[in-house]
Amino acid sequence: RTGGATQAGEELIDLSDPSSIEETTRATPNEGPGERIGRYQLEKRIGEGGCGVVYLAEQLEPVRRKVALKVIRLGMDTERVIERFEMERQSLALMDHPNIARVLDGGATDSGRPYFVMEWVRGARITDYCDVQQLSLRKRIDLFIEVCKGIQHAHQKGVIHRDIKPSNILIDESGGHGPKIIDFGIAKAISGNADSGTEHSSQDQFVGTPAYMSPEQADRRERDIDTRSDVYSLGMLLYELMAGRTPFDSAELASVGLMEMRRILLEREPPVPSALFAGMSPEDQQGIAVHRKCEPAKLPVVLKGDLDSVVMKAIEKDRARRYETVNGLVMDLQRYLAHEPVIARQAKRTYVFRKFVRRNRLAVIAGVGIVLSLLIGLGTAYTYYLREREALDEQLRLRQFADAAHANELMRIDEARGWEGFAHVSVLLSEGKTEEADEQLRATPITSIRLSPQSSVVLRSLGNWNALRGRWPQATDCFKMMMKTDDLNRGQNLTNSLDLVAISSVLIEGGKPQDYRAFQSWATDRYAASSSSLDVSRLLHAILL
Incomplete structure (x- = not known):
């Protein structure tokens, strides 16, 4: 070889x-x-x-x-x-x-x-x-x-x-x-x-x-x-x-x-x-x-x-x-x-x-010890992290509650101011100060006021006052708002008064047929089922003008 x-x-x-x-x-x-x-x-x-x-x-x-x-x-x-x-x-x-x-x-x-x-x-x-x-x-x-x-x-x-x-x-x-x-x-x-x-x-x-x-x-x-x-x-x-x-x-x-x-x-x-x-x-x-x-x-x-x-x-x-x-x-x-x-x-x-x-027995034992120490440290840190996170969540909840309360307070203040201006309009109208009342309404429109079941009294009075003086647009706005308050207060029927006839008269005199037709539909749905003959009579007078 x-x-x-x-x-x-x-x-x-x-x-x-x-x-x-x-x-x-x-x-x-x-x-x-x-x-x-x-x-x-x-x-x-x-x-x-x-x-x-x-x-x-x-x-x-x-x-x-x-x-x-x-x-x-x-x-x-x-x-x-x-x-x-x-x-x-x-x-x-x-x-x-x-x-x-x-x-x-x-x-x-x-x-x-x-x-x-x-x-x-x-x-x-x-x-x-x-x-x-x-x-x-x-x-x-x-x-x-x-x-x-x-x-x-x-x-x-x-x-x-x-x-x-x-x-x-x-x-x-x-x-x-x-x-x-x-x-x-x-x-x-x-x-x-x-x-x-x-x-x-x-x-x-x-x-x-x-x-x-x-x-x-x-x-x-x-x-x-x-x-x-x-x-x-x-x-x-x-x-x-x-x-x-x-x-x-x-x-x-x-x-x-x-x-x-x-x-x-x-x-x-x-x-x-x-x-x-x-x-x-x-x-x-x-x-x-x-x-x-x-x-x-x-x-x-x-x-x-x-x-x-x-x-x-x-x-x-x-x-x-x-x-x-x-x-x-x-x-x-x-x-x-x-x-x-x-x-x-x-x-x-x-x-x-x-x-x-x-x-590498000794090195592995040392490595395992280090890993265990790291795991214990990480576990402790994670526990503190969870506690801090809970505290932050609670702080955020309280802050949101405070913000909501503050926002509600501001809304109530705005409502109070709106009703204060609205009441002032009523006073001005009762004193015959029409121009000042109109100026006040421009500053505080009726549509900006938050309605409540008790608003119908003021709106009825204001609507009738405007109708008597031929202020049909203003009267129309008041009666439309009053119709909304009636939806809020089912316990009181507008048929108990002459409100339906007044509303229909104002809408017709205001020259807005589409508003009258909308009123007819609303009144019929709202009061046609009444068992009172007087209510039905007033309803017919209102929708058949």
């Missing part, structure tokens, strides 16, 4: 066992370029994994072809590593999938070190291939789904990879053969190895690639590693394919101590991909966005939501909250591609809130 040597932080093997470091410096057999192992001629070293060195070799018989040959790394041929290597060869032989590199052969060197032969993949790491080809997010997801299908096949065969990372997933440079998963060097059989009776990764070992390693792999107390560990590593790979980086920097993990590395992997919560990208420098954002054929401002918008949720569900610290199988992860990605709701976003907020509370 091509893909370069292991990067900083990509491998961390047996850090707690100093003897493993010493073993790398001891004299070892001379397998290397130019040497021959069985029917394979070694040409050059093209890479190394956790426990093996990979060579490009040429198979000499029965057919000539290029292959990748992996042997135990020089200086690492301890019983534990040999046992793990032998399991790798057996595991790969179980699998037959287009996305998993095929095992062609296996055996042992002259020095007794196991080796196996795989098909040689002329390709680059999946992340490098995607960047060089500038694949969009959708095409990256399609490629990632193919990888998932290969891992799911391995799980169905009872094999966990446990070291999924970009350098272990190669893609043919032409892209025509899809991704190939290689290096099951630290794979663990789900069903166990019945023959060995030993645990292949003891608690003194730290086997894997920290940046992609699941928390349970990093936890030395956890011995039950299952397929959800690969789900986590696939989630980290998807994270890098989407955002351009993993949430935990490889260089940082390689530089800190083993205990701090375990603490980071077990406790530190990774940011969502969109937030990680948003926190990068503009130069880094531009480079990553270009490789995905996307604008820097648009990429976090695309990631935010479904993709963030899918990735974060795959890399949950608690494996019970991850996708149960790789196929579950694939199905959610297919829902995203089909614009369907993804399972990862259901009931997410409550869980995030609970985790936030557990992580």
